[in-house]
Amino acid sequence: MMPDPTLFHGIAVVIDDEIHDPKASIQEIQKAIADAGCHIVPLSGIPNEASVSNLREVAFFVLDWNLYGAALKEIAAGGSVSVPSGMEEANEESIVKFLRDLKKVRFAPVFVFTDEPVADVIDKLKKHSDLYDETDPSHILVMAKGEVSQAGLFAVLTKWMDGAPSVYVLKTWERAYERAKNQLFLDFYVKSTLWPMIVWKNFKDDSMPPAALLGDLIGRNLTSRMTTFACDLEPFTELLEGVEKNRDAYKDIVRRVLEGERFLAAERLGKDSFEPGDIFETDDAYWINIRPDCDCIPKGSDKLDKLDLYLLKGAARPFADLKYDSEYGLIPEQDNEAIVFPVHDGKALCFKFRKLYMQKYKDLKDRRIGRLLPPFLTRLQQRYSAYLQRPGLSRLPSVAFPSPAPELTSLAIETVAAVVAEPEATQTAASSVPETPAQNPPATEAPQA
Amino acid sequence: MLQKVQKLFEASLKKDNIAFEVLEKGSPLVAKTTDAVLLQLFLNLFDNSIYWLKSKTGGKRQIEVVLDGDEGKLTFADNGPGVNADDAPYIFEPFYSGRGEDGRGLGLYIARQLLERHDYSIELADTKREKVLPGANFVVSFVQEEA
Numbered sequence: 001m002m003p004d005p006t007l008f009h010g011i012a013v014v015i016d017d018e019i020h021d022p023k024a025s026i027q028e029i030q031k032a033i034a035d036a037g038c039h040i041v042p043l044s045g046i047p048n049e050a051s052v053s054n055l056r057e058v059a060f061f062v063l064d065w066n067l068y069g070a071a072l073k074e075i076a077a078g079g080s081v082s083v084p085s086g087m088e089e090a091n092e093e094s095i096v097k098f099l100r101d102l103k104k105v106r107f108a109p110v111f112v113f114t115d116e117p118v119a120d121v122i123d124k125l126k127k128h129s130d131l132y133d134e135t136d137p138s139h140i141l142v143m144a145k146g147e148v149s150q151a152g153l154f155a156v157l158t159k160w161m162d163g164a165p166s167v168y169v170l171k172t173w174e175r176a177y178e179r180a181k182n183q184l185f186l187d188f189y190v191k192s193t194l195w196p197m198i199v200w201k202n203f204k205d206d207s208m209p210p211a212a213l214l215g216d217l218i219g220r221n222l223t224s225r226m227t228t229f230a231c232d233l234e235p236f237t238e239l240l241e242g243v244e245k246n247r248d249a250y251k252d253i254v255r256r257v258l259e260g261e262r263f264l265a266a267e268r269l270g271k272d273s274f275e276p277g278d279i280f281e282t283d284d285a286y287w288i289n290i291r292p293d294c295d296c297i298p299k300g301s302d303k304l305d306k307l308d309l310y311l312l313k314g315a316a317r318p319f320a321d322l323k324y325d326s327e328y329g330l331i332p333e334q335d336n337e338a339i340v341f342p343v344h345d346g347k348a349l350c351f352k353f354r355k356l357y358m359q360k361y362k363d364l365k366d367r368r369i370g371r372l373l374p375p376f377l378t379r380l381q382q383r384y385s386a387y388l389q390r391p392g393l394s395r396l397p398s399v400a401f402p403s404p405a406p407e408l409t410s411l412a413i414e415t416v417a418a419v420v421a422e423p424e425a426t427q428t429a430a431s432s433v434p435e436t437p438a439q440n441p442p443a444t445e446a447p448q449a
Numbered sequence: 450m451l452q453k454v455q456k457l458f459e460a461s462l463k464k465d466n467i468a469f470e471v472l473e474k475g476s477p478l479v480a481k482t483t484d485a486v487l488l489q490l491f492l493n494l495f496d497n498s499i500y501w502l503k504s505k506t507g508g509k510r511q512i513e514v515v516l517d518g519d520e521g522k523l524t525f526a527d528n529g530p531g532v533n534a535d536d537a538p539y540i541f542e543p544f545y546s547g548r549g550e551d552g553r554g555l556g557l558y559i560a561r562q563l564l565e566r567h568d569y570s571i572e573l574a575d576t577k578r579e580k581v582l583p584g585a586n587f588v589v590s591f592v593q594e595e596a
Contacts, residue, residue, distance in 0.1 A: 081488050090464075
């Protein structure tokens, strides 16, 4: 890949205990960063916990591993000392804690440039698989300071990025995002500096929650300005070749990535809101909320806990029972169900349309496992809508066909079999779904929180 | 010097909730040796105390250093579990460690070796009068022994 140092442009935080020593090797690295047009924030030690949140906008981090060497050198005044193990451990602990705290607020490349043996530092990082996965390229690069100076900082960074497509996409996307964000706020600012108040009042006049809708408006406008994403991952394709050879490991990676595309786990969702697509798990079933998003927000004196979820009931479908249409790469479904896969640790969940259940959010909020995201959610909702409006057709008697009757395709068999197997259930479903979106189910059929 | 070394351990002291105090008695304590020797001594004493204080549950964790210039002595004390009577005779031996796999068994040995080169000494306080806190108390004498 052609080097593109501009992907790293922005603020660079350099943490090194020798940052103020004009003879230290970090000076050469600092100079290379400054020469490339980046702004440097020099720190001689790990920032305290409270200030980590200020690092949200940083493009990348350069970090020394040994952050006590300069102080020891100064105190020893030319002598040498043996560093006690507790001190090394405390240094390692503080760096690991910083990397963890940082990851929560800013996922950006961290370059550990050190005078310590590189293998030792990597061994220490490997103990923390959430930070440094031995089997997967990490957002952390460890390299000897001397080697960085020799090769040139940005040559090192670009070469490293050749093996880290996730960082390449992050940096490329960030550039497009920052551009779109700036354009968006500038465009509205030019229209009127009071633009937030205009839309706020508008939402309030509609008795809608203004903060949530203002957020939606910004999100929509931002997305519209980002439609062209210039990103070329072709040079990275060979990275997959090695991984594909291990069939089971590759399958696991594919499932995890596909799950990330369509399912947001509960730990990323705040309990102070719910949305269509939220999936809940009770002892005997899974439930997906399909209530329209505008009805999932409390209005006026409404309380979130008292709002109703409109739920479809589902169950985990064993893989042995799943069929796969290899021509279109999809799972054939019956007309009265939607199967979502992979979600919640690689499961396939099958939601049935026959009945809609209502339950207060407060009764299920502690059982939420995550959220199905659009367009997978949109598809499920649209299939449910189509199911509600399906016309009843009389069956075609087999006698109408010349003998023998023509063979059915496997996909058609699935659909026809469903109707044949459940004629009564399908009828019941049609009559059990009220015209108004939902009705209270019998107590025994409600989700048991 | 002591303050500089304390600063190096500041994060650990804070994290493990250890109070640190220095008391000066009489005239200023004078030690004729290199900064590196004193640094090594204090690094090992701090490291040792912090390690054992971590195992102390309940109550305040403390390190107290008494500088007695009149007697030429420094007492480095903590209120951790103290040195086991069975271990006491061996703690200045090389590769002897009460920390199990966590220790290299060289810290106190190196401290004594360096001090002895200047005819200074380091011992465990063995009388109640010498003890500052109820845990491990190390007495460093900067009075050069007569040849």
